[in-house]
Amino acid sequence: MSTRRPTVAIVVFPGSNDDRDAAWALGAMGAEPVFVWHDETELPYETGAVLLPGGFSYGDYLRCGSMASVAPAMDAVRRFAEGGGLVLGVCNGFQILCEARLLPGVLRPNRQLEFVCDDVAVRVENPATVFTSRCRDGQELVLPVKHGEGAWFADEGTFVGLAARGQIVLRYAQNVNGSLGAVAGVVNERGNVMGLMPHPEHAVDPLLGSADGGLLLAALVDAASERVLAAA
Amino acid sequence: MRATVLIRPKQGILDPQGEAVQGSLRKLGFAVGQVRVGRLVDVEVEVEANGSDDARAQIKRMCDELLANPLIESYEIRLEGS
Numbered sequence: 001m002s003t004r005r006p007t008v009a010i011v012v013f014p015g016s017n018d019d020r021d022a023a024w025a026l027g028a029m030g031a032e033p034v035f036v037w038h039d040e041t042e043l044p045y046e047t048g049a050v051l052l053p054g055g056f057s058y059g060d061y062l063r064c065g066s067m068a069s070v071a072p073a074m075d076a077v078r079r080f081a082e083g084g085g086l087v088l089g090v091c092n093g094f095q096i097l098c099e100a101r102l103l104p105g106v107l108r109p110n111r112q113l114e115f116v117c118d119d120v121a122v123r124v125e126n127p128a129t130v131f132t133s134r135c136r137d138g139q140e141l142v143l144p145v146k147h148g149e150g151a152w153f154a155d156e157g158t159f160v161g162l163a164a165r166g167q168i169v170l171r172y173a174q175n176v177n178g179s180l181g182a183v184a185g186v187v188n189e190r191g192n193v194m195g196l197m198p199h200p201e202h203a204v205d206p207l208l209g210s211a212d213g214g215l216l217l218a219a220l221v222d223a224a225s226e227r228v229l230a231a232a
Numbered sequence: 233m234r235a236t237v238l239i240r241p242k243q244g245i246l247d248p249q250g251e252a253v254q255g256s257l258r259k260l261g262f263a264v265g266q267v268r269v270g271r272l273v274d275v276e277v278e279v280e281a282n283g284s285d286d287a288r289a290q291i292k293r294m295c296d297e298l299l300a301n302p303l304i305e306s307y308e309i310r311l312e313g314s
Contacts, residue, residue, distance in 0.1 A: 062271075063301060070298060099301065106303045113248045153245075153304065178246075 005032040006048035006224035011077065013038040013068045018054035018090065018201060025201040026051065029214060029221045038071040046231075048224030049086040050077055052093025054146075054199060064107060064149045065095030074100055086227070087193045088131060088220055091147055094185070094195030103188055103195045104162060105154035110147070111178020117146040119209055121173035122184045122198055126166040129187050130223040131194045134215040140173060141212035143198035150197040151178040152186070162186060170196055233277050233287045234312040239300045240270035273299055284311055 008031040012019045023033035034044045038057075043050065058067035068074065074096070081087050081102055089097040097103040110116055119142055124135040135141070154162070159180055162168055170185035177197070185196030200213030241247045247268050254267035275294065277287045291309050300307040 062299070066298060066301070106301055108246070108304065109248050111246070111248055113252055155303070178248075 004228070005030055006221060006228045007032050007034055007044055007046050008049045008051055008221070008224055009034050009036045009043045009047045010051045010053055011036045011038060011073050012053070013055065013057035013071060013073075013096075015057045015059055016053050016055035016092070018092075018199065021199075022051050022053045022090070022201040025204040025213070025217055026221065028204055029218045031221045031224065036073055036076075038068065038073045041072045041076055043073075043076045043080055046228060047080065047085070048228040049088065049220050050080055051220075052077070052087070052089040052096050053201075054091030054093060057092055057096065060149075063099065065092060065097075065099040068092075068096045069099035078102065081188075081193050084190070084192055086130060086220060086223055088216075089193075089195035090199055090201065091145075091150070091197055094197055095149065097193060097195045102193050103186055104158055104167070105152050105180075105183075105186065107147075107149050107197070108151040108153050108178075109149050110151050110176075115146070115148040116150070116176050117144075118176065119144050119203075120176050120198065122170045122196075123173055124169070125171055126169045126187070128166065129169055129191055129194065131187065131216055131219055132169060133219045133222065135219075141170075141198075141215065142203065142210040143200060143213055144202045144209070145176060145198045147177070147197055150176075151180075152183040152197070153180050165189060169194060170198070233279055233284065235275050235277060235287060235291050236310045236312075237273040237275060237291060237295060237299055238270060238308045238310070239273065239295075239305050240307070241268055242304055242306050245304045270305075287311060 175182040187194040200216040203210040203213030250268040
């Protein structure tokens with residue numbers, strides 16, 4: 001039994017601000033977090049998973065996540081994802097993955113045009129993904145949200161297809177931002193890239209109000225461990 | 233060569249910013265219908281003289297790859313002097 005901690009690469013863009021919380025939380029879940037600066041062109045050797053953190057990359061210029069989606073590090077992330085590597089995007093990270101077209105849809109300004117900052121309940125719609133393997137079907141997770149542009153949108157045909165294939169992974173119990181179908185998180189068709197607006201890394205200890213985020217991050221670390229072991 | 237790109241939320245796409253601006257204009261007493269808020273980008277493209285077709289093709293690629301998100305935005309390219 002190997003006790004090696006799997007490497008999770010956290011890509012840091014100018015304006016990322018949840019990278020350190022993500023590193024702390026992933027460390028607590030048994031991973032070895034490694035920061036990757038946005039202009040690096042390779043991920044660390046033996047990267048088991050990638051996390052794109054929350055924040056305001058490039059000052060949210062043009063559209064949230066659009067500038068980051070073409071950063072050099074994203075070429076490496078794209079190659080990693082295309083090879084089947086696990087990628088989780090949180091908040092701005094979700095926006096970046098949509099802008100990079102690694103995930104379907106796009107995040108739009110909140111319906112109410114107000115920044116939303118709250119602990120919210122999200123329902124697990126698909127517990128069969130690698131990211132939700134520690135969750136039960138229909139389980140409600142309490143996770144914080146803090147975003148101004150979190151209203152997920154896709155055209156109707158795309159949305160219907162995603163729902164039919166189980167790619168809508170998380171929905172808000174109460175739609176906090178006007179997302180189509182109250183979508184809070186989606187996974188790609190292959191099942192190795194997921195994005196969500198709520199912040200699991202801020203909810204890994206009861207002292208923070210909820211430890212439910214640990215279920216998602218621990219599942220990522222589980223899967224990253226298995227992949228690193230399988231490759232060894 | 234200089235170009236101006238006009239980027240607009242596609243018809244049917246909810247534009248809460250436009251709605252907010254509409255509300256404020258009405259508060260000021262203006263009788264306005266729908267208001268939509270988009271974005272304008274001025275770009276200088278380095279191309280050979282008489283290269284306006286090339287410039288247009290390049291700007292179209294810029295729009296598709298970065299300046300606009302085709303899921304929600306349409307764009308219009310205006311080349312200076314054309």
